[in-house]
Amino acid sequence: MKTILKQISQNRYFLLFILLFAYIQSIHVRVTVRRTLNRYIFTPEAAVATFISACILFFVIDIFIKKWQRSSKFRGREIFKIFTSSLLVYLLVMNMIGFMISLTFGTIEKNFNRETFIFTSFSDLIDGFVYGSFFLAYRYYKKNVVYQKQLLLYEQALSDSKINQLKTQLNPHFLFNNLNVLDQLIEEDRQKASDFLNEFAEIYRYVLDVSDKKLISVQEELAFAEKYFSLIRSKYGNAYMLQTDYENITGNTVPLSLQLLLENAVQHNLGSSSHPVLITVHVGKNITVTNNRIPKRSIKKISGRALNNLIEQYSVFTDQPLEIVKTETEFTIIIPIIPEKI
Structure with a gap:
């Protein structure tokens, strides 16, 4: 239950978009059919039913994605297989739910005659295609966002590694050159060598500080x-x-x-x-x-x-x-x- 609530919270804006789209769709269909405006046209029960159906479709698609998708990249053949299989299972599930409801209320002959069955199945197929497309687009958009973040982190880690490697090469170079100068000064002028050593120690301390x-x-x-x-x-x-x-x-x-x-x-x-x-x-x-x-x-x-x-x-x-x-x-x-x- 906690997992489901977490999923709803993380995807709340997408789910809200689906609900609003379903509501606008129901209004459009009712106005087109009835060609009039009344209070019934704006009631939300059709939108809620469509929203629940869409969530069932999302659940089915998600199962097939987890089962069949082998790579993190977008592959057309995999998506086609997942999408068509999901639509078929979705149609089967919707017809089973419809049959159980009709059986409960004794309306099987009314709702499952040939003409009504074909119309209902075609309508569910169109809805499944539209809402399934929304879900896949949203799913792969989220996956792409995660991938881009991972890529950015990888590039940053690679850059940090490269910089550290380059600095590791420079510090010994700096140290070696100045120790050579110190060696020469010791032979020429010990006092000057002592002064040089003090200055060099202070400067090298700074070199170590900026190395990070x-x-x-x-x-x-x-x-x-x-x-x-x-x-x-x-x-x-x-x-x-x-x-x-x-x-x-x-x-x-x-x-x-x-x-x-x-x-x-x-x-x-x-x-x-x-x-x-x-x-x-x-x-x-x-x-x-x-x-x-x-x-x-x-x-x-x-x-x-x-x-x-x-x-x-x-x-x-x-x-x-x-x-x-x-x-x-x-x-x-x-x-x-x-x-x-x-």
Whole structure:
């Protein structure tokens, strides 16, 4: 009983629609037949009877769906089989109910003569087709809504998994590069190495904090990039310069994206005090990171994995791709700002 009441509650708007449709149908039939308006035309007993018949049909269709439908997808052959079988069983049930009522009131000859039987069966068949179509459309609409929700959850889980996998690759990359810098500083200047270690510990704490976040604000990322650049200055002095400017500072970005681009500029270019590498970060409609090119003469082949990783992360959140513009004198990367609503 509780299950039936729960089903009625969950589908109350559909059932109300069926009842209203049956009531309007009964009024239309009576007006068409009698061609007059009176109080009888608006009485609800015919609509209630049709509603009960429709519920019997829904119950029969539901049984056949559970019995024969093998997949969650809409298959024409399965639906045709379910629908035709349901209509036949529905006609049988309605005739049995009609026969029992006629037997009770002694009206078998009146209600089950050939002409009346054919007319009644045809009428039940038309009603069954109409109300059965309503039920199937509603049933598969609900199933599609559930499927779309499951698909959305699956895509979200897939995106989360992909992002976590990509971040797992980036954190060791960040740690490895900066430990190399620390190793060099220990040999050159222990005091500078100590200062670098303190700054690095604070910055890496931030890296661990944002590792659990999909997106952070552009303002937060810009502040972190400036702090991270202080590590670079600790090692290289004025050989690398950072300049930032912005028109607006709203929206989100992938965590550590600017840090990666700063690191990329240092890794690929050889700056000096007399010929520094100038890195500019402009925040407008997009974030544009540009540096002048002073290529290192002999460096080992670099895989570009970190930059490809960043491109993949952005592809999860936006259809706008990262743009890479490379000339003889400059290297520019334009990354999209992700709206805060995401």
